[in-house]
Amino acid sequence: MRSKLASRMLCATFLALSLVVPTALAALPSPAKTAQRVDAAIAEELFGEETPLAPRSDDETYLRRVWLDLVGDIPTPEDVTAFLLDSSTDKRERAVQQLLASPYYGQNWARYWRDVIFSRTIEDRAYIAANAMETDLTGWLNEGVGWDQIAARFITSRGDVQERGSTAILMAQDGRTEETTAEVSRIFLGIQIQCAQCHDHPYDRWKREQFHELAAFFPRVGVRPVRGLTKRSFEVFGTDRFGRNAKKDNDRRPQAEHFMPDLNDPTAAGTQIQPKFFLTSATLPIGASDADRRGQLAEWLTDNEWFAIALVNRIWSELLGEGFYEPVDDIGPDRQASAPAAVQLLAAEFSNSGYDLRWLLETICLTEAYGRESRPRRDSEQTPFTANVPQRLRSDQLMNAILSALEVDESQPANRGGRQFANSPRKQFADVFGYDPSVARESVTLSIPQVLALMNSAQVNRAVTAGRSNMLGRLLTAEADDEQVILELYLCALSRQPSEEEIAQLLAYRDEVDDRQQAFEDALWALINSTEFQHRR
Amino acid sequence: MNPNIQRRTEIALRGNRVVGRRDFLRQMSALGLTAGACNWTDVLSASADELRSRGMACIVLWMQGGPSQFETFSPKPNHNNGGETKAISTSVPGIQIAENLPYCARVMEDLAIIRSLTSKEGNHQRATYLLHHGYLPLGGVKFPTLGSHVAQHIGDAANQLPSCVRIGERLANSGDGGFLGVDYDPFVLRSANSPPENTEPATGRERYLRRLRLLDSIQAKFAAGSGAQVVADQRKLVANAAEMILSPSMAAFDLEQEPAALRAEYGKGDFAAGCMMARRLIEHGVTFVEVVSRGWDTHQDVFTRTRELTAQVDQPMAMLISDLKQRGMLDKTLVVWMGEFGRTPRINPRSGRDHYPKAFNAVLAGGGVSGGQVIGETDDAGALVSERPVSVNDLFRTIYHTLGIDADHENISRVGRPIKLVDGGEVIQELFS
Structure with a gap:
């Protein structure tokens, strides 16, 4: 572990240092080879000689599957025909690479993360940040920015929520210390440490104090309205200047330090808590600045093995219908993975790739596990990953599929920064068809309003x-x-x-x-x- | 035979014969019988009364955010914690409630106030889940929501409308049919002030029925393979949706058919319209209706904001009870007012109150509950339950008991684990004395 001083200096030069990462690209693990190793690990851990495996899916199924998974749309009849007529043996690999090079790749996954973050907003007004988030994240994904850097941008963000997409998580949680803490842990580590917020959890190792130690990285953040001449917006800000008036309970202004409430006396000030990262016990001193707190947390968090495991598990679940851990946002050392060696391997190589999301998607798409035919969702007694699973389309995928199938254009200006998403046909569609992508997919069911909308709209x-x-x-x-x-x-x-x-x-x-x-x-x-x-x- | 059966047998829910029969009919309808070959609703109508046990129904008035007990049914005018809220007398001597509820005060003889509800969940999501399911969320178990259980046990299988309806924008953590399946999912209506969306068939009736038949037949290939479960679910929902929109019962969703004078008595706003629609839906054979009021998370300005909220809720709630009573429906309709928790005794520096699950309120009326009484009490400061604590399990057990549903009925979850409707808890006997 680095010394506190060194890590703070590092934090100050965070972005500069992270530019060094691309040197690792030379040694990028091969997606095809990694895919084989993952398949071998799954077979070793889960399959016996008698385990019935679904056969490789046919070309039509595979093409529609990778289109929806990678770019969130269905192929045109011409795409399908060309793919069927192509007799080369590497055509699946090339199709995957071409889709990952398309700008719709970034848009598709930015929308996925938009749903992850905004499905848990505290107040609807947070949606004004959705457009900037989608636009910025689309850009970063298409540029190939690593997941570690993207996470750091979300954690350390400040600025106008309609201009800076990275403010999305903080805006969605209204800048509230404890809610932000819970979401950062859930989204980036897959760990629901907030269950320990009120009381020690009987099944989990995390204690109440550890939740509040993590919360102590965020007390100096706030969200406030900004009113310009022409527009109203909100701003995520961090501050290191505090007046003499200590923050009272439920006052949402930032405070210098975080206090853990006294359960027996909710009206008391509570105990002052020092920032401490629960997975490594690394600490920052009382009095550390907001920039140091969030910068340091971003660094510690993205360095941790659970950071890579959480992401790999989440994407695997999205592409195969089932994660190694389910649900994808409640994992951690106390949960049992269905194929521990396979997920460890994939996470380690993802980390070696420089947290390259395109690398991860290509690798998963090339596994035999992904490429198999689908079967109805398995019972808990049946072996996992013997087949793919039919996935209900997310709202954006479904809307794109309808527009493509019927050859209708989406007449929607894609301006950044406004309320466009909040008032768009896409949002209205999402109000009916949207679901929280973190929820176990088997519990996402069709509803009568959805049936009616497609039948009668x-x-x-x-x-x-x-x-x-x-x-x-x-x-x-x-x-x-x-x-x-x-x-x-x-x-x-x-x-x-x-x-x-x-x-x-x-x-x-x-x-x-x-x-x-x-x-x-x-x-x-x-x-x-x-x-x-x-x-x- | 049809793959619907596969999904259904995963859940060993054979205790109730109605389910089996209803399912069978749903499958038949999915196979084309809704398409006019025979009107299966008519076949069943003779036994409809028998099917809907005792004709009981339930309306939940849900206050999302956690209503302040001090500003509603447990005023504490003689203590600092009570703040500026005054108490008023009610139609029942000796019972006082907050001045914000003058209409409810006039129907107090029908209300039973529980002032000693207590839980440990102070988080909106988890508490909303708890007060909708009687269980906390548990990974791997898809608990059905209260309304879905009620629909499954006493829903009218012959009715053309869904047995469980929720009025109000989608409410996170309020639950669905869970392991009971999509047949028992709540039908969610955004607002009672506008008709449910997309319920007008896109073509003439003949062509519509023809289209439905075609849809059913082209699904065969996917249904025979990987889509077995999902096609089965969709077929049920398409059949249910089509049956609903082609039925005369759609009139239940049309408040324009109510006399203007009566509408005025319910008051203005979405919640008032929701209460009136709840009554209409129950009259049309719906078994469980939830009407959602939002905005009760009053961390700031609890006094002004609760006044604004009670102004939307008080009159419709009282009128709903009077209207049900006047129509002779109150005895068979249990009305429950509740939210996910209460609010702190201490008033915070922003004149608000924070989350407080230790002592909060629920109100019951109708369904055979004896009104004009208060169950339980808190201390002078309103901080602790001093008399007769009521747990969430007690409340849920009482609701099922009132509706004639065995709360110890066990469903078998997908992993083979038996799950009771309510785990523990006791019926609040005073409510029936």
Whole structure:
């Protein structure tokens, strides 16, 4: 452990130093090789000779899967056709790399993290920070900024919440010391230390005092309104200047030090607590500045093994339908991983990669575990990772899929800094279809309002009604062969070719309805409303 | 046969025959019978009364954020902790409540106030979960919410509306059907002042039914493979949703059908509309309705803010009880007013009160509960329960008891562990004397 003085100096030159990291890039572990080692570790830990493994998924399924997972959208019929016709053996690897090089990669994952952070806001007004967060994080991801640096930016942030996306967690928690502490630990370490906030937890090792020691890194942060001539906003700020009036309970102004409330006398001032990082017991002195506290915490936290494990586990869970630990934000030394060696290996190599998220995604996409066919979610007695799992699309993925399948443009200016997200069609869509991505996916269920929105909303029904200027209208005019129409509709919506049976089914339906246009409108409506469309297989 | 059965048998919920029959019908409807081949609701209507045990129903008025007991049902005008809030007399001699609740004071003979509710959870998320499930969140177990349990046990299987409805924007940690399945999820309505969204079929009825049939048939391939569970769930929800929107019972969601004079008596605002809609829904066979009021997290200006909130809640709550009573529905409808915890006895420097689960309030009315009484008491400072503590488990057990549901009924969770509706606790017998 570095001396306090040295670490503080380091903290001051934090960004400069982190520029040294790219020298490690030369030794970047190979994604393909790492994928093989992860598969081998899983097989070693979990599979016997008799364990039934789902076969490798077909090309259509794999392509739609990586599109949704990496760029949050479905491939066009042309993408699908080109991929099927490509006979080279490395086409999956190349498809993954091409998707990771697309700007939509950053946008897709920025939106994922937006949902992680804003699903837990204390007040709705925090949404004014969502646009800047999405924009900035999209940029960082596309530039290839390491996850350690991204985490440090969120933890140490200050500034106008509509201009600085890194303020998002602090804004979402209203700058409140204890809530911010809980979220930083949950999001970046996967550890729910706040359970120890009120009392020592019977099953966990963390004691109440350790939660408050972590909280002691954040007492000098606050959120305050800023009113300019033309706009109103909020600002995340940190301060080291305090008046003589000590902070009273529930006063949300920043305070010089953190106090742990006395449970027997909630009205008393409580005990002054020194900043101490619970995973390593490293401490900062009472009186340390806000910049030192948050800078030092960011460094200690991103250096810790649980930082890498939490991220690797989270992304693995998103891509395979199940993490090594579930739920992804309640892990830690007291939880049992389903394949400990595999997650350790992946986390160690992720750390070696310089916390390179693209490296991690490519590696996971190249594992056999990821590439297998999907099966219904397993029972607790069945072996994990013998198959992939159909995942219900996140709100943004579903909206993109609808827009792509129906060839509709999203008419939304992507200006930064405003309330755009808060008032956008995308947010309205998310109000119905959104869910907290940290929640175990098996508990994310469809609801009647969601079913009704896809069946009956004017937007969907307008788009499935054949007209001169829309996809279906153009298709029906250009293509006289109804089997071809059916093929095209399946490619547009489900990114796959229909089976013989499915073609026969729709041809029979056309004959029954005896109105070509109506029949295919109904077919497109049914495809968009199908469970398969709303999942990534 | 249909893959619905697979999901269903994972949960060994065979105690209630209604579930089996309802499921069977849902499956049949998913296979095309909703599409007009036969009106299965009619088939069942003869036995509808029998199915809905004793015709009981429940309305929860949920105060999100943690209402101050001092400013509502436990004023302490003679102690510093009571602040500026005065107490007023009620229709029951000897019982006083806060001046903020003049309408409730007039129906006190129907209210039973619990002043000694006590828990340990002072965190909004966990406490909201606790007061909706009777359990704290536990990794790996998908506890059903109160309303879903009620819907499963005494819901009217023949009804075309969902058995469990929540009125108010999505409420985090308020729960869903959990391991009971999507059939018992609450149907969430954003506001009672506007009709539920997207309930107008996009085409004429004939074509709509035809489309539903097509949708069902094109799902076969995914249903036969990896999508077995998810398609089964979606088929149920599509069948339930379609049945609802094509049914005449949709009128239950239309407050315009209520006389203007009566609407005025409920008062203005979303909560008032929600209370009135709750009554309409119960009349239309819905079994459990939750109406949400937000903004009770009064860390600042507790006096002014609680006054604003009670102005939205007091009149509709009292009117709901009078209206149910006048229609002869109160005996069979349990009304529960509660939030996730109470607020601190001490007033903080910003004239607010903080979270305080040690001693807080719930109010019960109807469903056979004897009104005009107060259960439990706190000390003069309002800090500690001095008489007859009531735990959250006691409260939940009492709610199930009132509705004629066996709180010791065991469901088997997916991991094979038996889970009672309520673990421990005792019925508050005074409520029925």
